[in-house]
Amino acid sequence: MEQNLNLYQIFYEVANCRNFSIAAKKLYISQPAISKSIAKLEEHLHTALFHRSSRGVTLTTEGETLYKHVESAILSLRSGEDLLKSATSQGISHLSIGVSTTLCKYVLLPLLKDFIATNPNIKITISCQSTFETIADLKSGAIDIGLVGIPSGDISEASFISYLPIKTIEDIFVATDTYLAPFLHKNKADSYEFxxxxxxxxxxxxxxxNISRKHTDTFLNEHQFTLHNIIEVNNMDLSIEFARAGLGIACVINDFVKEDLKNGTLRELKLGHKVSKRQIGFAYPSKIPMTTSMNTLIQYYQMLM
Known part of the structure; x- marks a missing residue:
């Protein structure tokens, strides 16, 4: 198929011109080359495509059938080229971003509206998914860049993925006063390390x-805290909502519950130890140069975070 694409282009021009000599001039090749190419295509398809005469050529019934498909394909290719040229001439570029639902809501979206307004020629596609799915998509080339929680001390991806930190975050344990009241009464203090x-x-x-869960589990294991009753959810928004509903104690990123802590909806637990801080940032393939659009996005968020 691939080796015959040029033959189909020649066939298309001959069918339009109805003359080998005129088609040869249009394609800047010799008439014998045109004749040889058509003969090769007819041999490949095991059928005659043209009726030859002293006045030129006309399509056979089989040639007419082929022409309809070739014309559609060539017009489609030309349309694609025109769109690409138009986008390039206007400076339009495309940027695909992989990000978790939580980071999309609390980190990416708050600044995205102004970024788009400032950079109208960058068209953005967002895929909401886990950090591990984002890393996999970066490796396969399915997306350009990811906004992720940067794995702590993980060097296994170092040769494939590079990270650029933009913000330091801290995980904390929170719950409602109502939920904590019985435990507070038993412990006689605002400390829950028993x-x-x-x-x-x-x-x-x-x-x-989830990469946040892995970070929390490392903290719990380090301090020999064993959780016996766990409610698992698949995103941090649900963790926060469950905690607000008084269903238990949620491990969340402190920046995402600032208002809840301020107005007393939630309270931070003091476990005697703090979860170590970590970073979120942009991830991109190490061996592929960053595009102008990627650089623009990264610099914008680094400046404002």
Whole structure:
């Protein structure tokens, strides 16, 4: 098929011109080359495509059938070329971003409206998915850039993925006063580092494949905190909503519940130890040069975060 694409182009021009000599001039090749190409295509398809005469050529019935398909394909290709040339001449570029639902809501979207207004020639596609799916898509080339929680001390992806931090975040445990009241009464203090507390309390956690959950699990293991009752959810928004509803204690990013902590809807638990801070940032393939659009997006967020 691929080796015959040029033959179909020649066939198309001959059919339009109805003359080998005129088609040869239009394609800037010799008439014998035209004749040889048509003969080769007819041999490949095992059928005659043209009726030859002293006045020129006309399509056979089989040639007419082929012409309809070739014309459609060539016009489609030309249309694609025209759109690409138009986009290039106007400076329009496309940027595909992979991001989790939580980071999209709390980090990407708040500044995206102004970014689009400032950069109208960058068309953006957003895929909401887990960090691990984003990394996989970066490797396969399905997306250009990702906004992710940067894996702590993970060097396994170093040769494939580069990270540019834009913000430091901290995970905390929160719950309503109503939910915590019985435990506060038992412990006689605003501290919940007793083994009995971890046996009785319900913890709202992200699923184990989530990078935030992995970071939290590392913290819990380091301090030998064992959770006995876990409610698993697949995004942090649900964790926050479950905590607000008084269903348990959620591990969330502190920036995302600032208003809840301020107005008293939620309270931060003091576990005697703090979860280590981590970073979120942009991820992109290490071996592929960043495009102008990628650089523009990164610089915009680094400046304003």
């Amino acid at each position: 083994e009995a507390f971890f046996k009785e309390a319900s913890f709202i956690m992200l699923d184990k494949e």
